[in-house]
Amino acid sequence: MRSLGPIGLAASGERRSGYFTFAADPGLAKYSWPFFSITGRRDGPLFLITAGIHAAEYTGIDAAIRLGNLLDPAQVRGHVVIIPLLNRPGFYERSIYVNPEDNDNMNRVFPGRLDGTWSERFAHWLLNEVVARCEYAVDLHAGDMIEDLVPFVTYRETGDERVDGRAKQMAEAYGAEWLVRAMPSGERAGLLFAAAAARGVAAMIAESGGIGQLEADAVARHVNGVQNILRAVEVLDGAPARVSPPRVLNRFEWLRSPFEGLFRCAVHVGDRVRKGQPLGEMVDLLGKPLGRIESPVEGIVLFVVTSPAIKKDGLLLGVGVPE
Ligand SMILES: [Zn+2]
The missing domain is CATH 2.40.50.100 (RNA polymerase II/Efflux pump adaptor protein, barrel-sandwich hybrid domain)
Known part of the structure; x- marks a missing residue:
């Protein structure tokens, strides 16, 4: 495979990093998004890691960047693709919750619309061109600039046993104390991981850190948790560390x-x-x-x-x- 939508993938046994855009949409094409592609020499699944759909959730963003530089293609089976900052318009604006292009929460607009707002169009392109083509997807979050939290993971059951079993395996391998299996009460639908799951992608969210800080332990929890997930689904070599299952x-x-x-x-x-x-x-x-x-x-x-x-x-x- 040479590309994943607009992202040119690394050749077999290599790492590639750079920026991509959605050229067909002039509003989106004002921006470019950072990515890493790590391709193993052995065949395997496509595993996507995203972060920064909330632009001030820095532990997720930094953990994704660190993973992009850390993962060794020699130890990878298949492809790992990492997009460390989805809310590109919000990053330097230090936006809380929303995307400054339309003041909407980008994690409430999936599956998006081709002729919608900026966030809806981004959701449409990202989901169809990138996310839905992957077997696995982990979306890294933190408490926002004004939120403190305890680490937890979440995934949505779809009724598809294969997808649900994979998502459960991922969520249990991360090493969080808590697993949330419900939607937040009173909130809109339209979350990225739920839209991915509906398209047959084993998908989850992990939350670690918050209050606008880049606290080392919180970043390390994401970096270690994602590597353990990658080992559990045999995308990364090595036995996964045994972690206590999260409480539901x-x-x-x-x-x-x-x-x-x-x-x-x-x-x-x-x-x-x-x-x-x-x-x-x-x-x-x-x-x-x-x-x-x-x-x-x-x-x-x-x-x-x-x-x-x-x-x-x-x-x-x-x-x-x-x-
Ligand atoms: Zn978030």
Whole structure:
């Protein structure tokens, strides 16, 4: 295989890196995206690693760049293709959540549309030209610039046993403590990994790090976790390290504020909370109480928004509910 959509692949036994674009769409072609291609001498699957669909989730972006320089073609079977920064318009703008081209969350617009917004067109081209042609896909995330989180992985069951079995094997090989098997409550669909799974790609998300930092341990967790996945699916030589299976969370409650104001958060990521437990308080800009935020469920605080400046309906935190 010579190319994966617009990405020219490395020759057998080689590494290639550079930039690609989607030339058929002038709005997209203003930008170029970094990529790495690592091709083994032995036949094998196409394994895609993406990051930076949220442009300030730096641990994922840096881990993908490190993997691109680290993986040895001599130890690879098949192809590994890495795109370390999907939200290219947002990176130097330090955009939180969204793409500055249209102020939309790029991880809510898949499968996209050929005649849609910038993000929808990007989603369409990326999914059809790149993602859907792969056997495996890992999308690396972190807490955003204003989010702290505990590391977790997530994948979606499709009903296709082969795809679901592969995704489960990947998620279990990463080495996270928590596995989320549900959609975030109250959120739009349209996530990249879910669209990939619907197209028959074994796909997952891994989350590590956050709050705009490039913390070494959080980057290393992604680098090691992805290498262990690559070994587990026999794309990378060597026996995978045995890691404890993650604990399963079957619901993912995302709490939003019914008020505009300042959030005095009373919990930390990783806290176990009871149903009805106060998680913090919203006050106005004179300190007048607006309302308590209570946990609707018993579970684990997986992420908190660390900025106290909250718009009405703004996201506050997420609680995962164990099996
Ligand atoms: Zn993200």
